Amino acid sequence: MKGKFTTALAALALSTGMATAEEVTVGMITTLSGGGAGLGVDVRDGFQLALDMAGEHNIRLVVEDDAQRPELAVQIAERMIQSERADILTGIIWSNLAMAVVPSTVAQDILYISPNAGPSALAGANCHENYFNAAWQNDMLHEGAGAYANELGYENTFIMAPNYPAGTDALAGFKRYYEGELAGELFTQVGQTDYAAEIAQIRASGADSIFIFLPGGMGISFMRQYEQSGLDLPIVSAAFTFSQDILPAVGSAALGVFNASQWSPDLDNEANVEFVAAFREAYGRIPSLYASQGFDTANLILSAAAKADVSDRDAFREALREADFTSVRGDFAWAPNQHPIQRVYIREVVEVDGEITNRIVGVAFEEHQDVHGENCAM
Amino acid sequence: MAEMRREYILNAVIVAALFAVPLWALMAGEPFIITLATRVALLALAAVGLNIALGLGGMVSFGHALYFGIGGYAAGILAHHAFSGTPVAFGIPGTNQMLVIWAVAMGLSGLVALAVGALSLRTSGIFFIMITLAFAQMGFFFTLSWPAYGGEDGLPIFVRNQFPGVNTMLPWELFLLSFAVLLAALGLFAVLRAARFGAALMAIRQNPDRAAAVGISPFGVKLTAFVISGMLTGLAGAMMADLTRFTSPAMMAWTMSGELIVIILLGGVGRLCGPVVGAAILVGFETLFGGWTEHWQLWLGLVLLGAVLFARGGVIGLLAGREGHG
Amino acid sequence: MSLALMLEQLLNGVQFGLMLFLMSAGLTLVFGVMGLINLAHGSLYMIGAFLCAAVAGATGNFWLGLMAGIAAAAAAGALIEVTILRRLYARDHLDQVLATFALILILSEGVRIIFGPFPLYLNVPDMLRGSVDLGITQYSRYRLALIGFGIAVAVGLWLLISRTRLGIQIRAGESDREMIAALGVNIRWLYTVVFALGAALAGMAGALVGAIQSVQVGMGEPVLILAFVVIVIGGIGSIKGAMVGALLVGVIDTMGRFLLPRAFATFMEPSQAMGVGAALASMLIYVLMALVLILRPKGLFPAHG
Incomplete structure (x- = not known):
């Protein structure tokens, strides 16, 4: 242990x-x-x-x-x-x-x-x-995803994240820039491995797209079950759910997903x-x-x-x-609160020489800074 | 009688060792050892509580983590409101005074133990094990998904609570406080065991029908023991939350209930200082073997299995022979 | 709230319940026949899942993996029965709880040493990929297959117990342990077979569920606790009770998590309703278990007496 x-x-x-x-x-x-x-x-x-x-x-x-x-x-x-x-x-x-x-x-x-x-x-x-x-700062990359969802023309997005501080920050960050309607909003458990109930609710919501923040094993489990569900809505996300640590396990189901990141290989x-x-x-x-x-x-x-x-x-x-x-x-x-000011890129999951990875397709923000610094007395 | 005297000497050695090791660490400037000794004292305190129900009364509660967690949350929630200056509910303020927190922790755990005990003691055997587990799981899932006090993330205590005349931020002083409370609890255990109450409890464990025939109400005696047991474990939880400066649903997890039983068994079921030895073994394994091998739980499992199969009296049973009474 | 959504959630609940049944059936048999509380039953679930993932990964064939998972769990079950658990039948419940708690630690670390600390991921077989159109909604083909599988195993188990010689011995063992020894049944052999059978069912559940979730150390313990809830509700020792209990727990847990927040949202502020609803939903089955124990202390279908 x-x-x-x-x-x-x-x-x-x-x-x-x-x-x-x-x-x-x-x-x-x-x-x-x-x-x-x-x-x-x-x-x-x-x-x-x-x-x-x-x-x-x-x-x-x-x-x-x-x-x-x-x-x-x-x-x-x-x-x-x-x-x-x-x-x-x-x-x-x-x-x-x-x-x-x-x-x-x-x-x-x-x-x-x-x-x-x-x-x-x-x-x-x-x-x-x-x-x-x-x-x-947690919100940053999700803000990038929210801004890019507008560019992709999504109007009715279902948003979902685990119920812990980074999950609430993720949804708050996404909503700060996203201009469309929300088809639904769900908090899941940290470390959850079965997403059948959530998939059913997404299906019933009439959403035109999904925003998820499910890092690590949670993302792998969700994507594998999503692939089997018969649902085929486009997904927009931040880098965490489509990062190199989980892409090999998710496989082709991740191809074509846009995700926001401050870095890319x-x-x-x-x-x-x-x-x-x-x-x-x-x-x-x-x-x-x-x-x-x-x-x-x-x-x-x-x-x-x-x-x-x-x-x-x-x-x-x-x-x-x-x-x-x-x-x-x-x-x-x-930034004054000792968090980075940085560019946020948009990446797409692609297959290169038989390996599934990300490549940069655009920029969401130049010199992006988090909004919470104004509450910092430093 | 020789065996009883041997147990007295052994108990004195155990208690002295628990005091001497952190004292040495204080001289040597190793604050972490003092923290570990405090951890041993508080886990032992929780297990002394369980030992009253399990060791004396034969009630195999697989849900004592519930009281441990209630104590922990009592400390966490009161400190949280004291820190933020907001009332807990109905205008009642929070507090950072350990004495008040301990009273609340023991009061709440006692009340919950009263309710759980009154319902659970109608069953016996595996059903008693399972229903106590069920109540603890309710508490676990409630704290896990109730958002007001951190839910799954737990509740940090930013500044350790205070006790008159003690600087609780100093590891040595916090240890002394914990050690003193543990001694008091051990005293209570010894007094209860020697008193008519203890005799009645053990008589019921061995033969409930005969005990009822001589006019002892099995239900009342067992329920009283169960409540006292829950209160002590709750107190330990409140103090543990202050030691780690953190309260979380993990305090109510079923594995915590399991660990408390393990502590009692390793030391010796029903033995006065069994919980102290058991807690020292558990923390020792975690620390020593955790440093040498990441697979220390394998060795703990093997030792535990060996103890169940071949050394049912625990360490004290091995060293002091069979119990003189009971 | 649409009919399609209700149907899909109900299917989710039934699928969950049937997988719980596979776990509970073994647990309840072992307690019914041998009087043993086996906390290590969840470890057998984990062993089944890991072996399935390893063999399916190496051969590329899920079905081979499933067989390997079942066989490994049965073998592991028989081994620990013969070497360790056999000594505990005559002991009190405290010793059984502790010894099998120790086995959890040993088996979990053992699996971690062999397979490493990372989760493994299993692919569902090609023929069960994708979804099925049920008219009003789509549903995962694999989850639907799990429901079919669970029902088939339940029928098989019922036939085994009601129609075969082994089944007669098991039933005799549940009602009177001395009698079957007097009837000349090799009781040691019977105990090992019953334990291996229960272990095989747990391993099967682990392997089947592992393919949609993830295979990791510690995956067995949450399911173990739920299986205990199931057998206590259903009545210890009763296969029928395990089936009813498992479906109750599966459906109530799934529907509770889905409906309670909505119910609270009708008279509360939405974000608060989510929190309160989720908190109460997660406690629901334990409340059910406590109620059953208080009202019917031997469960809904007591196996004997």
Whole structure:
């Protein structure tokens, strides 16, 4: 249950030749078992790849599996802080786990750098100087999906997401830009594996299209059952439900779906081309957006660790704010609430050389920023 | 009698060890060990509660997680309203005072245990196991899907609740508090067992008909034991929520009920310090083996299976021999 | 709310109920004949699903996978009966609960060691892909096949118990354990066969459901708890009770989750009605179980006495 392994890397950080020799302990709490494991494994592998590619560094990475259970994540965070003496925590995939762990972590003057979850509460009223989000605020990509649904001419969309903070953020984000009618709105259970009842309600709703947010195993189960249901409505979504971690299991049912993302494997910049090639070389698969976020998170931490001692929190925070690293998504800038300002692309699921993957077909927003920052007092 | 004396000595050693290990950790600057010891004390407290129903009364409740969770939510909800400054309901304010929270937790768990016990004690055997499970599952699914207090996401306690004269944010002081409550509960268990009430309870377990013939009301005695049992487990839940600063439906999951039974069995069913030993074994497995192998539950399963098949008295039974009474 | 929607949800409920029946039938037989509470029944469901996914994945043939899943679950069941559970028949319920709880831990970790922490996905066989037109609505061909399958197994089981020698022995075992030993029945053999039969049914359910959902460690436990609800409602030891209980639980759970939020929405604000309705719907079958136990403590169809 508690898959745990410790990787002590580059303990041989030679004091010569490095700006700082002080070791930075990074505690990674992520999901490595169960239906959500694909996301956590990709974040971990992307993060590890960045460390490996950096060569000499002063990061000590400790990884532990949260099994997607909030109460377990809370216990692991306590152990990481008290026993491993972690300076930085990262890795959490699920917004409900982030809401359980992040507020008490940052209050203890431990830094938290999110490689995935971006619940609206942490971007707004509960923002904190020790909390950085290197991925996105939850609403962002769904806002892109909402805007693109208008362009596709959808007028009566059925929307559905799991009942947890990221699910409510997803539907709120979609509705913020979508201009058509809603044929229906459903919250499902987190980790649900049978969607027969939901499919029946979609069928009866008279919708002309569907918007779903079902990351990991939930998306796989839904898409496989949807394919068997005889329903054939177009689907618009954010990258999570049509990401590389689940496309092989969903198969051809996903082809042609449009989804919004800040990153794509075919994104044409030097850092990304190098990243995608190195990831394929190291792990034998196409990276997902989670892998790209883990990779960026590690590079962000490496860039700060090269400039400042982590024990000097003020200096280290300042170094993080400079974001002096090359993001694989292209330009990277912080909004005042320490969440990214970034371009949101529209991708389409396609088959290339026998592999199902995504390619960029358009741009939903340039320099997009989340709306919750205005509630942040920072 | 030699065996009884051996158990007294063993109990003293167990309690002393639970105090000495975190004390050493305090000197050595290992706060996490203190947190683990606190966890052992609180799981033991929950199991002492169950031990009254199961060990003394022979009532195999497969739903004690319900009271553990009620205690947890009492702490979580009251702290939540104290933090936000909003009333709980009907103008009643929240609170961050542990004493008040504990009273509410015990009161609520006691009331629910009274209702569940009154309905469940009409059945016996597998039906009793299943109906207690059913009530706990109701609580589990209710907290899981009731949106007001976090539902599936759980309810964080941002600032640990307070106890007069104790700085609850310091691991050592929180441990002392938990340890003191555990000692009080162990005292209560010993007193109950030695009192006429305990004798009646054990008489009913062994032969309900004969007990009824000598004028003991099996229903009343068992129900009283069940309520006291639920209240102690509820108290443990409230304190555990404060230790982890988090309450979630997982506290009411059926596996939690299972774990409480496992703790009792590993230590020794009906034995005074059985729950302490059992909780220490469980937490030890989680921590030590969790560090060496991700498959620690396999080893826990094997040890448990071995204990059921070959060592029914648990660790205390192995070390102190068969029980002197009961 | 249209008739088509009601029909589709009803079919969903029946399909769910029939899969629960496959799980419950074994559980109720094992308790009825041997007096054993077997918490590890869900692990046999999981083993059936994993073996089916592995073999179907390797051979590309779902039916081979299904056979392998059933056979593996039966073999695993027989093995744990002979080595471990046999020692527990004479023990009290507490020991049975604990030993089979330990088996859950062992089997779950064992499967995780062999198959890894990721879910596996099984493809439904080609002939059962897609949907069927039922006139007023479309319905998944595979789910419809599951309903047919469940009914066929139920009929087969009924024939087995009412018409065969083994069935007579099982029924005799349920009503009087000493008597069948006196009749010269090899009781150890009978117990192993009954346990393997129950395990095979659980493995079959796991494999069949695995093909539409996902195959992962821990998939058996939620179904196990529901199967206990079913057999307690139906009456422990009774196959007929398991069938009625399973359909009741399947249909009430499905329809409750679908209708209760709508019912509350008639007099409450919609978003609030969703929350309250969902909360009550998820508790519904446990309320039903508690009611049955309070009103008819031995269930709807007590097997004996």
